[in-house]
Amino acid sequence: MKKVAVIAAGQTPFGTHNGETMKTLFVRAFENALSEIENEIDFTRTSDVFIGNLGSGGSQLGNPAALMVEHIGLNGVSARRVENACASSGFAFRDAVQAIRKGADLAIAGGVEIMNDLPSTHQRYWLGVSGDTEWERTAGATFAGIYALLAKRHMVEYGTPREALAQIAVKNHKNAVDNPMAQFRKEISIDRVLSAPMVAAPLGLFDCCPTSDGASVTILASEEYAKELTDDPIWVTGSGAASDFLAIHDRPSLTTFEATKRASRQALEESGLQISDIDFVEVHDCFTIAELLAVEDLGFFEKGKAARAILDGETSLHGQIPVNASGGLKAKGHPLGATGTGQIAELYKQLKGRAGKRQIQEHNIGMAHNVGGSGATCAVHILRRDF
Numbered sequence: 001m002k003k004v005a006v007i008a009a010g011q012t013p014f015g016t017h018n019g020e021t022m023k024t025l026f027v028r029a030f031e032n033a034l035s036e037i038e039n040e041i042d043f044t045r046t047s048d049v050f051i052g053n054l055g056s057g058g059s060q061l062g063n064p065a066a067l068m069v070e071h072i073g074l075n076g077v078s079a080r081r082v083e084n085a086c087a088s089s090g091f092a093f094r095d096a097v098q099a100i101r102k103g104a105d106l107a108i109a110g111g112v113e114i115m116n117d118l119p120s121t122h123q124r125y126w127l128g129v130s131g132d133t134e135w136e137r138t139a140g141a142t143f144a145g146i147y148a149l150l151a152k153r154h155m156v157e158y159g160t161p162r163e164a165l166a167q168i169a170v171k172n173h174k175n176a177v178d179n180p181m182a183q184f185r186k187e188i189s190i191d192r193v194l195s196a197p198m199v200a201a202p203l204g205l206f207d208c209c210p211t212s213d214g215a216s217v218t219i220l221a222s223e224e225y226a227k228e229l230t231d232d233p234i235w236v237t238g239s240g241a242a243s244d245f246l247a248i249h250d251r252p253s254l255t256t257f258e259a260t261k262r263a264s265r266q267a268l269e270e271s272g273l274q275i276s277d278i279d280f281v282e283v284h285d286c287f288t289i290a291e292l293l294a295v296e297d298l299g300f301f302e303k304g305k306a307a308r309a310i311l312d313g314e315t316s317l318h319g320q321i322p323v324n325a326s327g328g329l330k331a332k333g334h335p336l337g338a339t340g341t342g343q344i345a346e347l348y349k350q351l352k353g354r355a356g357k358r359q360i361q362e363h364n365i366g367m368a369h370n371v372g373g374s375g376a377t378c379a380v381h382i383l384r385r386d387f
Helices: 022-034 064-071 088-101 120-128 143-158 162-176 190-195 223-229 258-271 288-297 306-311 336-351
Strands: 004-011 046-052 078-082 106-113 198-200 214-222 234-243 280-282 365-372 377-384
Touching: 004 022, 004 088, 004 223, 004 336, 022 064, 022 106, 022 214, 046 064, 046 088, 046 336, 064 078, 064 106, 078 088, 088 106, 088 214, 088 234, 088 336, 088 365, 088 377, 106 336, 143 198, 143 288, 162 190, 162 288, 162 306, 214 223, 214 336, 234 258, 234 336, 258 288, 258 365, 258 377, 280 336, 288 306, 288 365, 336 365, 336 377
Parallel strands: 046 078, 046 106, 280 365
Antiparallel strands: 004 214, 004 234, 106 214, 234 377, 365 377
């Protein structure tokens, strides 16, 4: 299999960008990515551009990819939008990996989303369309409600304490303090999480990720071209993807995301690695329970054992397996279409040793886990320095 390198990756700050458009955000993310590499890239060698976007704001539902490449100066290149709910740019990244493996010299994967140009009622509607619209959304179920059901079931099956979910929020906010791209750069306490207004029991305000605007871009190259541009490329050694039943009532378990297990197994097999070889991970924590489920389904902890590990600090920045050094979706932010490649940008920065105060010391191999909706789609990627 052809080797694939990430030669540059970047993003805009995630948050509220009043007055900006998808075009301006994507250009900013592209420019941020270019700032990470010293040598000039010959973009005439670009085979394809894949751009993740759900279209939550509705400003450019048709042909957004053509519009984005036009504004980064690549008009004429093959470009397409990738939509897989919140996993859109994770799958866009996978498409770019496959393009390089099939012989391309250069490919781009990114994502962009503007969510805050609509009132909250419309935002909830757009988020709901990523679930089963016939059985879930029309019955009034929101994603907070869906994940609350998952949290309750985990508590029933494994005795998971509410404090473990609160500790996830506390950890991720603490990590985000030192991330200039994060939406929420302020520490919070467990007491504040536990006393916050309830959104969908047992999930409170601080258990939920924010609505965010933002963009992210990754630039991938073949082994040959990567070595022309840098002496220290970041290699993509594993790419996995899978899907599952969309409606949660069709799944055999509410406490396991089978798509995560399948995608991670595929990525690990491609890499020739075990989960114990992974030094750090960015997981899809749209709600605090999602992070807990992820670290169990990925195999870092046995099912039902993650809560204790989280409370003991094993997922902290200097713990056994650092989880969401960026602040995660919870504090870094979650502009739907931009989240997946935003995770890759964090892995790239960590593996390059450029993460500043949140730099992980043992950082040779990182994993990114990007989920769509309530777990129906998942993309998992493994990146490393020496390969």
